[in-house]
Amino acid sequence: MDAGPDLERPADLGAGDGLTRADGPHRREREAGEDTEPHAGERALSRLWHITLCVSGAEAPLNEVRRGLEQLAHDHPFLLTSRYADDHAEIRYWEEARDLHDAAAVALRLWGEHRSSAKLPPWEIVGLEVIDRETYHQRIAEGYGPPPATPVGVHPF
Template identity: 90%
Template sequence: MRPGTGVATSRGGGGGAAGASRAVGEERALTSVAAGARYEGEPEDLPRLWHVTLSVSGEESPLAEVRRALEQLAHDHPFLLTSRYANDHAEIRYWEEARDLHDAAAVALRLWGEHRQTAGLPPWEIVGLEVIDRQTYHQRISEGYGPAPATPVGVHPF
C-alpha cells in the first residue's frame, strides 16, 4: 500500500494474458487518486494551478553569467515569476498549470536540464522542489509565510 493514498499497488513481475487471473488491484499502472467529494462532478483531468519553487546548486559560476542565463530562461518561458541567484545556487518560482501535483512536479524536474543548453544555465543539480496548490499558496501568504506578493517579478540576487 502506498502511504497516504489508500491504494495498493503490486510491484511483481508477471506476464500472462491480459491479467485474467490477477486479483483486483494487482499488476496495474499507478494513476492519480481522486481528491475526494469536493471534486465530485468535475472531470479528473481538469487542470489546476500549482506554485512551484525549484532550487538548484553546484560549483561557482560568474554572477553575470548566472544572471544572463536566468534572464534567458525567463525570456524563453514567460511563466517564470521570479528567480533569485548567487554564484553557486539559484531558486526559481513560477505557476504551473497541470492536472495534478505529479504532473506539475514532473515538469519542474525537467525544467533545468531541458533548458540548460538553450538558456546557458550552469551545470547545477536540482537540490529542492516544492509544489503546492493555489489554495495552500494563498493561505501561506495570508498567514505571513512565503514570499510577499509585492516581491518584484524578474531575476534578482539573493
C-alpha cells in the same frame, strides 16, 4: 503554454498570482470536491501549482548566471522571479498541470531541458516545492509563506 479555457488572465496582473479562475460548471465541481476526471471526449481540468525550484553547484560567474536566468524567464512564460548567487539559485513560477505529479514532473525537467538553450550552469536540482494555488494564498494570508513575487524578474540573493 496556454492557460487553458478554465483560467482567465486579467489585463492588470496585480500583486497576487495574476490569474483568476473562470466561472462555470467545472469550478462548481472543483469547489464541491466532486470527481473532475474527464468524461469521454472532455479535456482534463488543469490547475495552477506554485513551484519553487532550487539548484546548486560549482561557482559560476554571476553575470553568466544572471544572463542564463533572464533567458530562462524569456523562454518560460509563467516565470515569476529568480534569485541567484554564484553557486545556487531559486526559481519561482506558476505551472499549469492536471495534478501535483504532473506539475512536479515538469518542474524537475525545467532546468535540464533549458540548460543548453539558456546556457545555464551545470547545477543540480537540490530542492523542489509544489503547492496548489489555495495553499499558496493561505500561507500568504497567515504570514508564513513566501512573499508575493514582487518585483518580478531576476535578482541576486
